[in-house]
Amino acid sequence: xxxxxxxxxxxxxxxxxxxxxxxxxxxxxxxxxxxxxxxxxxxxxxxxxxxxxxxxxxxxxxxxxxxxxxxxxxxxxxxxxxxxxxxxxxxxxxxxxxxxxxxxxxxxxxxxxxxxxxxxxxxxxxxxxxxxxxxxxxxxxxxxxxxxxxxxxxxxxxxxxxxxxxxxxxxxxxxxxxxxxxxxxxxxxxxxxxxxxxxxxxxxxxxxxxxxxxxxxxxxxxxxxxxxxxxxxxxxxxxxxxxxxxxxxxxxxxxxxxxxxxxxxxxxxxxxxxxxxxxxxxxxxxxxxxxxxxxxxxxxxxxxxxxxx
Numbered sequence: 001x002x003x004x005x006x007x008x009x010x011x012x013x014x015x016x017x018x019x020x021x022x023x024x025x026x027x028x029x030x031x032x033x034x035x036x037x038x039x040x041x042x043x044x045x046x047x048x049x050x051x052x053x054x055x056x057x058x059x060x061x062x063x064x065x066x067x068x069x070x071x072x073x074x075x076x077x078x079x080x081x082x083x084x085x086x087x088x089x090x091x092x093x094x095x096x097x098x099x100x101x102x103x104x105x106x107x108x109x110x111x112x113x114x115x116x117x118x119x120x121x122x123x124x125x126x127x128x129x130x131x132x133x134x135x136x137x138x139x140x141x142x143x144x145x146x147x148x149x150x151x152x153x154x155x156x157x158x159x160x161x162x163x164x165x166x167x168x169x170x171x172x173x174x175x176x177x178x179x180x181x182x183x184x185x186x187x188x189x190x191x192x193x194x195x196x197x198x199x200x201x202x203x204x205x206x207x208x209x210x211x212x213x214x215x216x217x218x219x220x221x222x223x224x225x226x227x228x229x230x231x232x233x234x235x236x237x238x239x240x241x242x243x244x245x246x247x248x249x250x251x252x253x254x255x256x257x258x259x260x261x262x263x264x265x266x267x268x269x270x271x272x273x274x275x276x277x278x279x280x281x282x283x284x285x286x287x288x289x290x291x292x293x294x295x296x297x298x299x300x301x302x303x304x305x306x307x308x309x
Contacts, residue, residue, distance in 0.1 A: 021075070022078070066209065091184075098180050276294055
């Protein structure tokens with residue numbers, strides 16, 4: 001069995017952690033992994049006042065259960081790999097024993113039949129010798145013939161019985177071989193069914209883990225979507241407030257420019273009027289008449305007479 005390297009996925013406590021099943025399931029093989037998990041857990045800090053940290057802690061705690069299932073399934077698969085090598089050994093041992101017994105009986109069958117036949121002949125001969133020794137002088141010749149015919153009939157009957165016995169023995173042997181073949185077939189079928197069931201259970205676990213991972217991803221996606229929407233609303237509010245302040249600032253600046261323009265225009269008109277007033281006084285008008293004349297011109301009391309500022 002090769003030392004296959006397995007890399008933990010995102011559902012494991014320590015992501016991208018290199019795992020070698022054959023090393024991991026030795027005596028003391030879990031110590032370094034448990035220490036690494038313990039150190040990873042110690043390094044985590046969560047603030048329960050923050051929804052994001054509570055969600056992260058919920059997902060991190062769930063990884064312990066997923067990590068347990070991940071490592072346990074890895075051990076189960078490793079055990080199945082070992083058992084897959086052990087089961088064929090037992091099956092082949094039994095197959096060899098049964099086959100060798102069948103072949104031994106089949107190969108020895110002629111000798112067994114011969115031994116049985118010799119034993120039967122010996123028994124019949126001894127019985128006949130004892131009978132002849134006891135009755136040779138006392139039994140008439142015709143009775144001897146009758147007894148021989150009787151013995152022959154018995155031998156024929158015994159031969160028929162022996163033939164039946166052998167036929168039954170052969171039928172029993174064939175039936176036994178058939179039962180052995182059927183048992184081997186049934187055992188293989190049962191083993192295949194167990195394997196299929198285990199594979200279905202493994203697939204069901206994988207599907208359940210995938211569904212759980214998708215459920216958590218969907219929850220995280222929804223939470224992120226809600227957080228993004230909340231952040232977008234905050235940013236939009238900040239932008240609207242900043243835009244409102246900018247427009248207000250621009251409005252005040254425009255009002256100030258208008259007011260400053262009015263003041264400047266008023267100062268300019270005042271300066272022009274003062275200069276005109278001074279010129280009229282120098283021309284010979286009195287100051288009061290000059291001011292009244294300028295006021296009348298401003299009020300447009302004289303057609304076609306205007307002051308250009």
